[in-house]
Amino acid sequence: MLIKTEGIKKIYEMGKVKVLALRGIDIQIENGEYVAITGPSGSGKSTLMHILGCLDTPTQGKYFLEGEEVSTLNKKKLAAIRNCKIGFVFQTFNLLPHINILKNVELPLLYSGLSRRKRREIAEKTLTEVGLGDRLNHKPSELSGGQRQRVAIARALVNNPNVILADEPTGNLDSTAGSNILSIFEELHKSGHTIIMVTHEQYLAKRASRTIMLKDGNIVK
Numbered sequence: 001m002l003i004k005t006e007g008i009k010k011i012y013e014m015g016k017v018k019v020l021a022l023r024g025i026d027i028q029i030e031n032g033e034y035v036a037i038t039g040p041s042g043s044g045k046s047t048l049m050h051i052l053g054c055l056d057t058p059t060q061g062k063y064f065l066e067g068e069e070v071s072t073l074n075k076k077k078l079a080a081i082r083n084c085k086i087g088f089v090f091q092t093f094n095l096l097p098h099i100n101i102l103k104n105v106e107l108p109l110l111y112s113g114l115s116r117r118k119r120r121e122i123a124e125k126t127l128t129e130v131g132l133g134d135r136l137n138h139k140p141s142e143l144s145g146g147q148r149q150r151v152a153i154a155r156a157l158v159n160n161p162n163v164i165l166a167d168e169p170t171g172n173l174d175s176t177a178g179s180n181i182l183s184i185f186e187e188l189h190k191s192g193h194t195i196i197m198v199t200h201e202q203y204l205a206k207r208a209s210r211t212i213m214l215k216d217g218n219i220v221k
Contacts, residue, residue, distance in 0.1 A: 003029040008061035021047040023217040034189040036208035043214040054078040087156030091171035095140040102136040126154040146177030166197040
């Protein structure tokens with residue numbers, strides 16, 4: 001079992017008002033699955049993704065990643081897990097604009113203990129795998145939206161993570177570029193990667209092998 005949650009609740013306090021974003025989430029995700037987490041705005045899907053990605057911790061409940069309970073770890077240990085075990089692909093790409101894409105993809109490897117030459121070699125190979133081997137020295141601003149998302153995917157893959165978390169990965173792309181990105185995810189899934197995609201679009205969710213639908217902080221499907 002790669003991921004398991006038990007009774008995950010998340011409460012946000014806004015002054016005197018308490019907002020219950022997640023109301024007791026129980027999920028299990030196996031190695032190699034392609035899962036879509038979907039639901040309308042305010043359903044809790046982004047909150048759940050932040051917890052699964054170790055970007056946030058639950059108010060109540062337990063989260064196990066590869067059998068280790070990570071819901072009680074401190075920020076330093078959570079950061080180490082994010083760097084080694086989780087690859088992120090965001091709607092807004094989150095690339096550093098002042099450095100080329102090769103250096104962007106190298107960033108997660110800086111704390112790996114690898115030599116500079118080896119880091120560059122891995123980053124170059126990963127960019128080539130997503131079709132950008134001829135653009136290594138380009139900066140993000142010199143690429144199209146679809147190409148920038150490919151860079152983000154390469155950066156997510158470079159540490160060979162246990163799971164790839166994609167948050168609305170086609171939200172800023174036109175239909176052609178979005179379809180190409182989804183094809184990359186499908187190829188990654190076929191090669192054995194575990195992918196969790198958060199989306200409010202049902203047609204995107206249908207591309208996954210399994211869908212978890214949230215509404216008002218609960219699993220409804």
